[in-house]
Amino acid sequence: MAQQVVGVFPSEWLAWEAAGTFSGAGYARRSLTLLAPTDVPQRPPAVARRVQTVALMERAEAPLRAMLRWAVIGAVAVEVGVMLPVLVLVESAPVELFLGASVWKLGAFFGGFVGLFLGEGQGLEPRFLRHYEGQLALGASLLVARVRGRDLPWARGVMIEGGSSEVRNVEGTFVALKDSAAKNASEVGG
Numbered sequence: 001m002a003q004q005v006v007g008v009f010p011s012e013w014l015a016w017e018a019a020g021t022f023s024g025a026g027y028a029r030r031s032l033t034l035l036a037p038t039d040v041p042q043r044p045p046a047v048a049r050r051v052q053t054v055a056l057m058e059r060a061e062a063p064l065r066a067m068l069r070w071a072v073i074g075a076v077a078v079e080v081g082v083m084l085p086v087l088v089l090v091e092s093a094p095v096e097l098f099l100g101a102s103v104w105k106l107g108a109f110f111g112g113f114v115g116l117f118l119g120e121g122q123g124l125e126p127r128f129l130r131h132y133e134g135q136l137a138l139g140a141s142l143l144v145a146r147v148r149g150r151d152l153p154w155a156r157g158v159m160i161e162g163g164s165s166e167v168r169n170v171e172g173t174f175v176a177l178k179d180s181a182a183k184n185a186s187e188v189g190g
Helices: 012-024 061-089 093-118 126-137 149-161 180-189
Strands: 002-009 032-036 049-052 141-148 166-169
Touching (some): 002 012, 002 126, 002 149, 012 032, 012 141, 012 149, 032 126, 061 093, 126 141, 149 166
Parallel strands (some): 032 049
Antiparallel strands (some): 002 141, 002 166, 032 141
16 A cells, blocks of 8 residues: 655755655656745756645645535536436426426535545645645755555655655645645735
């Protein structure tokens, strides 16, 4: 079972070096993510996926966002899937109106239920979220690696020897918010 290890590096270059070690050991590019506060990488992203951010998603936000997205998808899918045959086969306008006004709710319900489960493991717990956002705001880079359980001690050692000031196993996912600049402006101002 894969586990997630995160290292806090004082510079992006050191994080790239550690990512190169993971890549050299056979870890795929999709298992490595570099979170950096700057928009210009110090080194080309050859061994990891690079995300510029200083704002991360909290675990409580993720299920709600996924639930809303999938509720809309489910409502549209059921509405279109049911109403096209109804419009063709049923000749009664009141029945068409009733079905058109009520059948989408069934799709929204099931879509929201699916979204709740898909968004469950995304985001970070608030205590980790604030800590890592603070590190990013101070200019540190985070290297997140999904490693096999048996490689966990090795992965922690790679990060420590690579210059990481802190290494932890973290549950959840590091999801960068797209509106991180707006969030940071509100936090600085408020």
